[in-house]
Amino acid sequence: MDERLTLEKIGELAGVSRATVSRVVNSQPNVRPEVRERVLAVIAETGYQPHLAARSLASNRTGLIGLVIPRILQSLFTDPYYPRLLQGVTQVCNEHAVILTLFMFHSEDEETRLYPRVLRPGTLDGVVVVSSQEEDPLIARLAESGLPFIVIGRPTDATAVSYVDVDNVTGAETAVSHLINLGRQRIATITGRQDMSAGLDRLEGYRRALLASGRAIDEALIAAGEFEEGQAYEAMLRLLPQQPDAVFVASDAMALGALNALHSAGLEVPGDVAVVGYDDLPAAAIASPPLTTVRQPIRRFGALAVETLLNIIETGSEPPRHILLPTELIIRETCGGS
Amino acid sequence: MDERLTLEKIGELAGVSRATVSRVVNSQPNVRPEVRERVLAVIAETGYQPHLAARSLASNRTGLIGLVIPRILQSLFTDPYYPRLLQGVTQVCNEHAVILTLFMFHSEDEETRLYPRVLRPGTLDGVVVVSSQEEDPLIARLAESGLPFIVIGRPTDATAVSYVDVDNVTGAETAVSHLINLGRQRIATITGRQDMSAGLDRLEGYRRALLASGRAIDEALIAAGEFEEGQAYEAMLRLLPQQPDAVFVASDAMALGALNALHSAGLEVPGDVAVVGYDDLPAAAIASPPLTTVRQPIRRFGALAVETLLNIIETGSEPPRHILLPTELIIRETCGGS
């Protein structure tokens, strides 16, 4: 009882060979039902589980996938983005009996030192990379290594790489169109970082909505917020001389900053200026006034990334998978009207 | 170049045997410096990394540790507790070249189905369990299996089990003593779940502070909040007839609920009733008025758990490690005075 359980041992107990037990464990065909039953009984009785490392070595499959969260994004870690993402990710991992490994880096030094570890042979079957700034070096190395991987959030050089992303262009377009339909005339925007696709795409959506309604783009109404609350506060103040009557802000954190700026400038929201954010943070719902925003299906997002990765592992990375998920406009009070 | 790198291969290139390369890779003694150098050069040049699965099989060490987050606590996942904890945990994992695996369960079914996976042979070197309700069955199974593990948050039957916990008793005691020193006379408390040590200990701290100042415990001033905002709201309303002039609330989420209740009852905070929370959520700082609360060193917490686990893996689980971390009273405005 004290001795370690192996295939051999189970075979002995069931009166068959190691090979047959292996077939049963892996649900392969060509085992007499009666024998299969007998083996399964022994397994259930003993609580045998195959030795992961041994199986990995022999089969060249570890049953582990990695989730890589780069340093740049750690700041976002205070909003519920990652927890939600993790829920989606772990959910699918659990369903498919895959073990999730988590790589979080805290400094550039750590990144360069530990990236090789992600690629280390005999470790992972595949990797989910949360994309940060454009051009994460890890992505190039993954591509080169041949290890299956998928990116959450679209990288710049996207065509050859599989990714799952939110349709930020359409999300932003919908938000801005809503402001247009509400009759707002001078719609400004505070943009996110322009080295992230999320930042670029949300600006692109803003442009498209305006153009679609036959308006011109006024560059003076576009201010850079870098996805940071403080920067957005400043950006909002810079926009005020242009007398916007609405502003589309590329994240809720920034929208909160913009709201502050508007308040301290003595302007009414949504009376004087309508505001729409992006992300639907919990803080958005309890802002005053509650913030109209664009909600992303974050959990589905994580789930879909893993599902797609598993599919890539199974069937190969060709063709690259490009998946865009729709967003939802959550209308609250900062946009006025409804 | 295309062929897979193995110890054998490296040995060939360096003109030594597999065994010698292995010694170099594992920094063992008894290799001539000149030979060591030559081998290291080949390794650097080729980018060789040992095959994890093969090493695991041979050495019976995988270099993986698990972090298990039980279902019950997922609700807490919206506050920054887990992100912070993960930062501490991954930090130490990175330092020690250990790979972190994350197990999150979403239903009772998943738990019972997947617990064995955590214990599966050839998978993990050790486990960090975030304790939830008392008596997590996983803890008993881990103890039985002999796999090294440590619990974050103290389990009930704590003596035989290693854990890292916040000193909730002292934390609560300090908070309540502060209210006493401020001259509050009728200090109530809203408790957390009494099947979690955090809930029990914070109540115990409340009691101790009162007794230490020579006061009696008035059970009518103790109301159950179950760690939920809504429940705390109700609890606060139930307390009001007792005319408390202060309330110690066992979590910030609940404190926010209590604050709401006080407002809607037309009472002034801290004028009529002082409030102290616990946890120092971001929401605590921006509550109105900003909430006095007890801050826990969450990141250190996670870091210490992993460090201790690694030590247990190295040196054995005897004696069990019991670590208590101090808290910090963050004084803001809801307690009045300073």
Next chain:
DNA sequence: GCGCATTATGAGAGCGCTCTCAAATAGTGG
């Protein structure tokens, strides 16, 4: 320079599994 203790090196077994391949058994048609 010789015998000895020490240190450096390589051969080989074995970790627990998968997978191929040949042998054994069961099933089929005439």
Next chain:
DNA sequence: CCACTATTTGAGAGCGCTCTCATAATGCGC
């Protein structure tokens, strides 16, 4: 009932590493 095919089973090699143990090389004292 035999020849033949289809299915079931087991023997054995091999995955890439660690670790023990025997052997080879080296250092040292006299």
